[in-house]
Amino acid sequence: MCKVLLVDDEYLEREALKIILHEELEGMMIVGEASTGRKAVELCETHNPDMIFMDIRMPGMDGLEATEIIKSRDKEKVIIILTAYDDFRYAQKAIKSGADDYILKPARPADIVEAVKKHKKLKESYREARELKIDELIHQIHIEDYKCAKEKLKTVVHQLIRLYGEQQEQLKENAQMIVKKMLETCEEKDLKPMQHWSKGSSPLEGITLFTVKERLFKVLDHIFEEIVHGKAVEDNKEIYAILNYIEKNIHRPITLEEAAEYVHLSSFYLSKLFKKELNVNFIQYVTERRMERAKELLENTDLPILNIALELSYHEPNYFSKVFKKVVGMTPTEYRESKGKEKSQS
Structure with missing residues (x-):
């Protein structure tokens, strides 16, 4: 349900809006009406509308000032300005005040429907x-x-x-x-x-x-x-602790023995636990995670492949490329080129 506040000093304008909202759209609930900007600000506090239809010219506080106050308190309120002034300066002022849209009077039902659907x-x-x-x-x-x-x-x-x-x-x-x-x-x-x-x-x-x-x-x-x-590891969360440890240390080689020591388990037991929980062995998992990191760096940075290899503690770039191709199915250069083509086509 979308809660709506109608703000216009002309009663007939508010009635016309009600008819359009009820007949042309579903899920719209009029929670309040105001004939001044000041009253609109008050009703926003007490009725918390999702959407406000606001006239510009009203006695006392006008619609632009009311819009500015309402938006300063809650930027997510949708405010649609309605005005008879077909003047670009008014549109500029409305948007500067924080209004989300600007519709000329007399507003056609199609314009109201389009604006409501867009902002919902x-x-x-x-x-x-x-x-x-x-x-x-x-x-x-x-x-x-x-x-x-x-x-x-x-x-x-x-x-x-x-x-x-x-x-x-x-x-x-x-x-x-x-x-x-x-x-x-x-x-x-x-x-x-x-x-x-x-x-x-x-x-x-x-x-x-x-x-x-x-x-x-x-x-x-x-x-x-x-x-x-x-x-400390607790409540039998050894596997989560190990996975987090791997993620935090993905930039360097991690051995099964080192990981087992971290969670105070034997390497034999950890190896079996890894296979049981993840259906993959420890070394394969670490290698795949390191290659995922390599893919991110290839796709999102201009780092040379040599630097990416070193970042992941592969001191031989040729060996890094060989491992990458085995896991990913293409060389690092081919992967970077394919991602570059995808970005240029999108």
């Missing part, structure tokens, strides 16, 4: 990015699964950039919200990942479209650094 869809997308995807990420942090948490965060960042890539402030606000939820989960688990940041600095300081992914992943890395190095 956007709100659903925002809600999905804010709640569903983030909740999946938070769940993976809660159960301490580093590999899946990284995959979920990658999805969240993709959504974030798709929805807010051109809106710097909203991008930053949503990134802050994600970090806040991640850190709230840490508090529940008595973890203190923020101690890894230099005093007085913030993970989101100076965040931009180009740095948001790196910053959010840095927060996640610090969280799992706390989990891996600061928390």
Whole structure:
């Protein structure tokens, strides 16, 4: 159900809007009406509408001022300006005030329907990015699964950039919200990942479209650094502890003996546990995870293949290429070229 507030000093205009909303659209509920901007601001506080149809010219506080106040309190409220002024300057002022859309009076039913459908869809997308995807990420942090948490965060960042890539402030606000939820989960688990940041600095300081992914992943890395190095294995979570340990140390060779020592198990027992839980042996799993990291670097950076090999502690580039081809089915150069072609075609 979409809750709607109608704001216009002309009674007949509000009645016409009601008819359009009820007859042309489903799931619309009129929760209030106002004839002044001041009353609209009050009703927003008491009725919490999702969408507001706002006239510009009204006695006292006009629609532009009311829009600015409402948006300063809740940026996610959809405000559609209705006006008889066919003047580009008014449209500019409306958008500057924070309005989401601008429709000329007398508004045709088709214009109202199109605007409502467009903004309902956007709100659903925002809600999905804010709640569903983030909740999946938070769940993976809660159960301490580093590999899946990284995959979920990658999805969240993709959504974030798709929805807010051109809106710097909203991008930053949503990134802050994600970090806040991640850190709230840490508090529940008595973890203190923020101690890894230099005093007085913030993970989101100076965040931009180009740095948001790196910053959010840095927060996640610090969280799992706390989990891996600061928390004992408990409740038979040896396999999760090992997987997290591998993810945190993927840049260097990891032996079965080293991993077994980390969780205080024999290498023989850990080898059997690995095969039972993951249906793959320890060395194969580590190699595949290292190649996944190599694929990320090949796709998202311009690092030479030699540097990528060294980053993953392969000191012989030819051997690295041989392993990569065995796991991925093509050489590092072929993989990078294929991903480059995909990006240029999309």
